[in-house]
Amino acid sequence: MVRTGQVLIATLGDELDDQSALGMLSDVADRVARDRVQGVLLDISALEIVDSFICKVLGDTAAVVKVLGAQVAVVGMRPVVAITLVELGLPLTGVATALTVDHGLALLAGSAAAVGPTGREGGGPGPRR
Amino acid sequence: MAQALTSEAEHAQWLLDLLTRKGADVVDAWVAAQERGSATLGLAPDPRSLRATAESVVEAMRVGLASGRVAEPAGPQYEGLRRLLADTSSRGAHSGATPTETATAVLTLREALHGVAQAEGLPGEALAQVTLVLGRLVDAMALLTFETFVAGRQDVIDRQSMELLELSTPVVRLWDGIVGVPLVGTLDSARTQVVMETLLQAIVDERASVAILDITGVPTVDTLVAQHLLKTVTATRLMGADCIISGIRPTTAQTIVQLGIDLTDITTRSTLADALETAIARVDALRGAARDRR
Numbered sequence: 001m002v003r004t005g006q007v008l009i010a011t012l013g014d015e016l017d018d019q020s021a022l023g024m025l026s027d028v029a030d031r032v033a034r035d036r037v038q039g040v041l042l043d044i045s046a047l048e049i050v051d052s053f054i055c056k057v058l059g060d061t062a063a064v065v066k067v068l069g070a071q072v073a074v075v076g077m078r079p080v081v082a083i084t085l086v087e088l089g090l091p092l093t094g095v096a097t098a099l100t101v102d103h104g105l106a107l108l109a110g111s112a113a114a115v116g117p118t119g120r121e122g123g124g125p126g127p128r129r
Numbered sequence: 130m131a132q133a134l135t136s137e138a139e140h141a142q143w144l145l146d147l148l149t150r151k152g153a154d155v156v157d158a159w160v161a162a163q164e165r166g167s168a169t170l171g172l173a174p175d176p177r178s179l180r181a182t183a184e185s186v187v188e189a190m191r192v193g194l195a196s197g198r199v200a201e202p203a204g205p206q207y208e209g210l211r212r213l214l215a216d217t218s219s220r221g222a223h224s225g226a227t228p229t230e231t232a233t234a235v236l237t238l239r240e241a242l243h244g245v246a247q248a249e250g251l252p253g254e255a256l257a258q259v260t261l262v263l264g265r266l267v268d269a270m271a272l273l274t275f276e277t278f279v280a281g282r283q284d285v286i287d288r289q290s291m292e293l294l295e296l297s298t299p300v301v302r303l304w305d306g307i308v309g310v311p312l313v314g315t316l317d318s319a320r321t322q323v324v325m326e327t328l329l330q331a332i333v334d335e336r337a338s339v340a341i342l343d344i345t346g347v348p349t350v351d352t353l354v355a356q357h358l359l360k361t362v363t364a365t366r367l368m369g370a371d372c373i374i375s376g377i378r379p380t381t382a383q384t385i386v387q388l389g390i391d392l393t394d395i396t397t398r399s400t401l402a403d404a405l406e407t408a409i410a411r412v413d414a415l416r417g418a419a420r421d422r423r
Contacts, residue, residue, distance in 0.1 A: 075369060079329030082367040086325075091363045098369035099336060106415055 001031060006038040007108055009101060014046040021057040028061055032068045039108035040065045043101055045076030055090045062095040071111050073097060075104035138197040140262045145194040148187060151245050156183045158241035163234055182217060186238075189213050190266075199262050211273060218274035219281045228278040235271040239264055298324045300331035303405060306412045308337040311401075313346030321357040325364050332370050338415055339408040340365050343401050345376030355390040362395055371396070371411055375404030 002009045010028050013020075032040060042061060047054075058074060065072040073096040085091065096111075098104035148155060160180050189210035196206030214235070221231045242263050251259065298320065303309045308331045310324060328340055342361060347354065358374060365372040375398040377385070382399075385392060398404040 073369075074367075077368050079326065079333060079364075079368065082329055082364040083322075083325055085367055086360050086364045092367060097367055099332065099338060100369075103336075103338060103369060103415070110415065110417075 001027065003031075003035060003037065004105075007041060007105060008032065008035065008037040008039070009041045009043055011043045012047050014048055016047060016054060018053055018057075021054055025057055025061045025064065029064050029068065032065055032070050037070055039071040039073075041098075041101060041104040041108070042072065042074045043076050043104075044074060044081070045078065045100075047081060048078060050081050050084055052088060052090060055085060055088070055092065059092055059095060062092075071096075071108050073104045073107055075099070075101055137199055137262075140259060141194045141197045141199040143259065144199060144263070145191060147246060147249065148191045148194065152184075152187050152191070154245050155238075155241050156180065156187055158244050159183050159187075159238050162237040162240050166233065166237060185213060186210070186217075199266055210270070214270055214273050215277040218277040221274075222278050222281050228275050231274045231278065232271040235274055236267060238270070239267040242267070294320060294323055298327055300327050302331075302335050302337075303341065304409060304412070306335070306337050307339045307341065307405070307408045308332060308335050309341040309343060309401070309405075311343045311346060315349070316347060316354045316357045318357065321361060325361050328361065329364060329368055332365065332368050337370055339371045339373065339411050341401065341404045341408060342372060342374045343376040343404070344374060344381070345378070345401070347376075347381075350381050350384055350390075352388055352390060355385065355388070355392070359392075359395070371408075373398060373404045373408060375399070375401045 001011070008028070008031055010024065012024065016024075028040060028042075031037070042058065044058070062072045062074065074092065075098045077097065096107060098107045160183050163179065163183075189207075193204070193207040193210050196204050198204050198206070218228075218231050222228075243260055246259055246263070247256065298310065298312070300308055300310050308328070310328055312324065314320075316324075328342075331337065332340060342358065344350070344358070350358075362372040362374070373396045374392070377397055377399055396404075396407065398407060
């Protein structure tokens with residue numbers, strides 16, 4: 001987990017089992033509360049295999065971060081992972097997504113400054129401009 | 130030679146004996162019959178190769194008959210004959226012979242064999258029996274060539290539909306950070322899968338933040354097609370890119386509303402030009418946000 005400026009970047013390893021996923025959730029929650037960051041990027045570019053549980057933990061982590069008052073985005077999802085989630089019917093509704101960490105940082109900066117397309121969220125996003 | 134032929138084994142033995150002794154005569158008669166008719170096996174215009182083919186077929190028949198079975202060329206002993214006929218048939222198919230021509234060429238073998246068998250001086254009833262058995266064998270051979278022909282054609286069709294699938298889903302880079310897929314033809318689940326995979330890969334490769342799905346070439350949008358479109362849009366968003374659907378014609382828009390398909394969460398535009406304009410505005414906004422951060 002790396003902090004750059006006001007953003008915390010949490011990288012998820014390729015061997016993410018259920019237990020370490022839950023550990024990641026509480027780690028992120030602790031760091032957000034302690035460091036008072038404004039945004040969190042969940043970098044899942046190393047993640048090749050997802051199941052419904054990992055997807056749920058991702059959604060929960062995003063929700064927890066939002067409750068703690070910070071912005072959140074899932075970044076770097078691989079095509080196979082995206083296809084799997086769509087086929088599983090788990091579109092990560094309400095969670096913002098970005099292509100890379102760079103895009104994610106831009107997205108968080110954009111929503112903080114209230115410019116740019118804010119509702120860039122996965123799945124069934126809110127109304128668009 | 131006036132013995133009674135009753136069992137299948139006896140028929141096979143008699144035919145084997147005939148082909149061993151009079152094989153050359155059968156080949157002569159068959160080649161002559163093929164040349165009289167317009168249909169030649171494997172479409173060989175060269176008489177020598179026609180003769181060679183005929184000789185190898187007769188030889189393969191002898192190997193098969195040695196098994197003592199004559200009813201149909203199904204046993205392992207007939208493997209050689211089956212392969213030979215399959216080869217000849219597919220060769221004919223490649224050089225443009227119709228399946229009827231190839232089958233007719235095989236069927237003329239019956240005349241040739243019958244003529245040679247008649248000269249053996251069998252009693253009437255035995256000759257009738259042998260003719261019947263011969264007929265069955267040659268018919269089965271002709272059917273085999275037909276089957277091979279159809280299987281060969283099916284291979285071509287399968288390969289072409291695979292090629293069509295790949296050809297029909299090109300992903301193009303429309304602008305810096307914008308990719309587009311012009312969809313042409315009906316969207317089924319197999320095509321959706323291909324579109325999704327190629328589009329998502331292109332998003333990664335081009336680092337695109339907006340993808341445009343142009344459905345100008347999709348003739349009808351029903352609930353199933355709409356569902357496939359929604360899946361693609363959802364996957365694109367999961368990757369972190371925006372997705373715009375363009376090329377919605379007035380009639381398509383009416384159908385979508387009448388079917389009660391909910392596209393309110395998706396940016397839609399009537400033309401690709403409008404979609405591109407929207408996409409460029411989004412990319413610029415994102416860039417602006419990135420600059421502000423620095």
